[in-house]
Amino acid sequence: MQYDIKITGGTIIDGSGSAGYKGDVGIKDGKVLALGNVQGDATKTIDATGKLVTPGFVDIHTHYDAQVIWDKMLTISPWHGVTTVVMGNCGFGIAPTRPEHRLLIAETLENVEGMSVAALKAGLGDDWGFESFPEYLDKIEEGGTSINVGVLLGHTPLRMYVMGEDATEREATTEEIAEMRALVTDALDAGAIGFATSKARTHVGYRGKPVPSRLAGQDEIRELTGALGEAQKGMIQATIGEGMSYENFAEITKNTGRRISWTALLSGVAIAGPGGYKAQLRKSEELIAAGHDVVPQVTCRPLNFEFNFKAPFLFESSKVFQEVSQADFEGRKKVYADPAFREKFKQMLVKPGNSLGAGFPKSIVSNSLDESVNERSLLEIAEEQGKHIVDAALDLSLDNELAVRFRMPVANDNEDEVQELLDHPETVLGLSDAGAHASQLCDACFSTHLLGHWVRDKGTIPIERAIRMLTSRPAEVFGITDRGTLAEGKPADVVVIDLENVGASPLERVYDLPGNQDRLISDASGIDAVIVNGVMLRENNIDQIDPDKSALPGRLLRNGAAV
Numbered sequence: 001m002q003y004d005i006k007i008t009g010g011t012i013i014d015g016s017g018s019a020g021y022k023g024d025v026g027i028k029d030g031k032v033l034a035l036g037n038v039q040g041d042a043t044k045t046i047d048a049t050g051k052l053v054t055p056g057f058v059d060i061h062t063h064y065d066a067q068v069i070w071d072k073m074l075t076i077s078p079w080h081g082v083t084t085v086v087m088g089n090c091g092f093g094i095a096p097t098r099p100e101h102r103l104l105i106a107e108t109l110e111n112v113e114g115m116s117v118a119a120l121k122a123g124l125g126d127d128w129g130f131e132s133f134p135e136y137l138d139k140i141e142e143g144g145t146s147i148n149v150g151v152l153l154g155h156t157p158l159r160m161y162v163m164g165e166d167a168t169e170r171e172a173t174t175e176e177i178a179e180m181r182a183l184v185t186d187a188l189d190a191g192a193i194g195f196a197t198s199k200a201r202t203h204v205g206y207r208g209k210p211v212p213s214r215l216a217g218q219d220e221i222r223e224l225t226g227a228l229g230e231a232q233k234g235m236i237q238a239t240i241g242e243g244m245s246y247e248n249f250a251e252i253t254k255n256t257g258r259r260i261s262w263t264a265l266l267s268g269v270a271i272a273g274p275g276g277y278k279a280q281l282r283k284s285e286e287l288i289a290a291g292h293d294v295v296p297q298v299t300c301r302p303l304n305f306e307f308n309f310k311a312p313f314l315f316e317s318s319k320v321f322q323e324v325s326q327a328d329f330e331g332r333k334k335v336y337a338d339p340a341f342r343e344k345f346k347q348m349l350v351k352p353g354n355s356l357g358a359g360f361p362k363s364i365v366s367n368s369l370d371e372s373v374n375e376r377s378l379l380e381i382a383e384e385q386g387k388h389i390v391d392a393a394l395d396l397s398l399d400n401e402l403a404v405r406f407r408m409p410v411a412n413d414n415e416d417e418v419q420e421l422l423d424h425p426e427t428v429l430g431l432s433d434a435g436a437h438a439s440q441l442c443d444a445c446f447s448t449h450l451l452g453h454w455v456r457d458k459g460t461i462p463i464e465r466a467i468r469m470l471t472s473r474p475a476e477v478f479g480i481t482d483r484g485t486l487a488e489g490k491p492a493d494v495v496v497i498d499l500e501n502v503g504a505s506p507l508e509r510v511y512d513l514p515g516n517q518d519r520l521i522s523d524a525s526g527i528d529a530v531i532v533n534g535v536m537l538r539e540n541n542i543d544q545i546d547p548d549k550s551a552l553p554g555r556l557l558r559n560g561a562a563v
Contacts, residue, residue, distance in 0.1 A: 001040035003028045004534055007496060008038075010048030015055040015471035015485040017464055025053055027492040030534035030553075035488055044536065046529055048496050052463070055471040055486050056083025056147075056493030056532065057447045060428070060478045061237075061263065061297060063113050063436035064149075065093045069139070070123035070514055072547045073146045074554075077434050079524040079541070080448045080504065083493040083532050084475070084483050084557070085434065088152030090239045090263065091197040091213040094128070095136030096161040096183065102128065104165065105157060107206035111325075114313055114437035122514030133158075133183070134190035137556060145554035146547065147532055148493070148562070150480060152237055153187040155197035155224070156205075159212035167212035168205060177220050184227040191558025193479055194234035194258075195224060199241030204316040208325025218243065222255065229256030233559060235479050236260045246283045253292040261477050264431045265296035266303060267417035269355045269410060277417060281424065288426055295477050297430030298421040299443065300450045303411040306366050306440045306520065309336060309394065310402035313440065314356060314410065320348045333402065336394045345390050359409050361389055367405035367509065368396065378406060405439075419460055422469075428477045429469045438519035445504035445522040452503030452526070463499070479560040491555075491562065492534040495527060502526025533562075 005027040012035060013020040026034035026042070062085045064074055077085055087093065092113055097105050102124075109115040130136045133153055140149060159167040162179050172180065184195060197213045205211040216224075221244070228234045236252065238244050240262050249260050265284070267277045280296075287294045305314055310329065315321045324335050335341050349357040363378040373381055373396065382392035397404050412418050421427055434444035447470050454461045461469075475484030482491055505523040513519055523541070530538040535553035537544060545552065555562035 001026065001028070001033070003033070003038075003040055003042035005044050005046065005492075005531065005536065006038060006040070006042035007046045007048050007053050007494065010051045010053035010496065012486060013052055013054045013464055013467045014487065015467055017468040017472075019464060020052070025486070025494060027494070027531065027534050030492055032486060032488055032490055032492045032494075035486065046496060048528075050498075051528060052467075052497040052499055053486070054467045054495050054497060055484055056495055056530065057081045057470040058084045058474040058480065058484055059432050059434060059444070059447075060086045060261070060474040061089050061430035061432055062087055062434040062444075063089060063092065063115075064434060065151075065154075066109065066115065066120055066124060067435045068145060068149065069128070069143070072144055072552055073543065076442070076444050076521050078147050078530050078532075078537055079527065080445050081470075081495040081497070081524070081527045081530055082147065082444075082447060083495070083530065084148040084150070084480065086150045086152060086193065086478055087435070088154045088196050089237055090200070090203065091155035091211070093152070093154030093157050094124070095130060095133045095157060097128070097157050098131060098161060101160050101164070104160065104206055108156065108211060110311070111205050111313070111316065112203050112211055114311070114440045116439070116513065116515070116517040118515040119513040119517040133187040133192065137190050137192075137558070141556040144547075144552035145556070146537055146545065146552050147554040148483065148557055149554060150193040150478065150557040150560060151191075152194050152196040153184060153192045155195070155213035155216065156211050158183060159216065163212070168209040168215065171215060171217040172220050177223050180220070181223045181227050184224050185231060188228065188231050188233045188559070191556070192234060193557065193560050194236055195228060196237040197221070197224075197244065198239035199244035200239045201241055202317040203239065204325060208316065208322055214241070216243075218248075221248070221252070225252050225256050225258065228258045232257070234258065235477070237263070239263045246287060249294045250287055250290070250292050253294060259293040259295065259477065259479070261295040261297055261428060261430070263297045265298050265421060265427065266411040267414050267421065268412060277421065281421070284426065295426065295428050298418075298424075298427045299412060299431040299446060300418065300422055300429060300454060301443050301446055302409060302413040304407055304409050304441060305437070306405045306407045308402055308405045309397040313437070314408065318348055320344045329402070333398060336398055336402075342390055342394065346388060349390070355410070363393070363406040363408040365396070365404065366407040369400055369403070370396075422454070422461065428474055430474065438513065439509075439517075440520070442507050442520040442522050445524065448502055448504040448524050448527065451497065451499065456499055456502065480557060482561040483557075492531055494529070494531040496529040498526040498528055500526070
């Protein structure tokens, strides 16, 4: 046999959770044709002696919905061994969208997912080239991608498509719900891997309005998820909040027979209700024991946000910040200078049960023109100046046209608690948010962080289980049927890992988004090779394909598989 690629001498960890074994991998015509003692030559041979050979990683919680149009390499996910991503999470996306609503969708994504409107305008152009969800899938497939892509239909663009700006103001009529349900069916027929929605209080859209999905009544939720039950296709991703919580999950799974994966089960924050992560985990266990197919998403990284007061995402769900959300740039500066606003801000921080009150004093000044304060504690700066931390932060911001960035811990900074969530058999690793909050955080490196920090350095997660957490487990949860394991006859999505050196670098701010907008990135180490559908995508941290000159190997996973 003459193979296209042969990987020799490595330890194969196939993603199933089974023990690794020494062997070779033979790849031809995009498939894994042989595992173990592989005879025959190859056009390219990779010596993986002392390395791990695993399936490509599956990232189920990304927001590449817009970026996929201008960045077909989907950076930075492949750097960290990710070969399959799911977009459309939390009910956000860019299809279906009428031309007259494009700016509103962009402004919503800017507010709620930290995507720059300037970058969205420059990257998508005036004519997006699609309106309906099926047209959007076709656009992705025709344009090509470096890695595999599955797409959830987002509730927010769906609602705005049918209701216009009323989507942020009221519940839908019976006629509007019927129209939306028909569009859900069309999306499933076209290849959506499911439907996503959000009721999270933190999801505030353009002009401080709640994102459209938050205005949906229970009849609407019941009908739209019912379309999945009727078709017996797809899964549901939900961001938890009032009107989309445990009792709602139970009803939906009972009525539809479809799985729900909810975001996010975190330590140190009561995002899913009172009682902390232990109470939330217990409620999920009770649902699962009662036969409901419900899977909480967890993350292996501390949740740290870099923000500025030009776009104070973390605070905008508070009524105190409503006047900020509704103001333009100059108006925001006036609000921040107002002593009455500052007093309300201070009172908000000391309100019992407010996790922001615990996190804000721990903030670090991460990026300021005044380099003397960079990487210094906000609390320390405030004490030096004899000010309250609110006054110190807002004064510093106003002196720098609201451009100063603060790094604030939000959740998941207690590793013993995070370990408990990662170890639970019913959770799934998610919440990288790759493609979103680009200037605020970068957790697209979650996979190399898991391997370097939790597996190698801490030694608390066995490598076989860690690889399953990154591959077959998320694929199973999201109904991705042809990825996640190394097996003869399956698509050749393969990663070669140097476990001794694998890891994610500290975050770096770069200005490479359209319109010269900024984002945070993290380089990978120890990812020696990334193969997608039998094509060498990256080797030794260098792209092996020029997206402007070569066909890209990624596939659109319609209904969870390449067709």
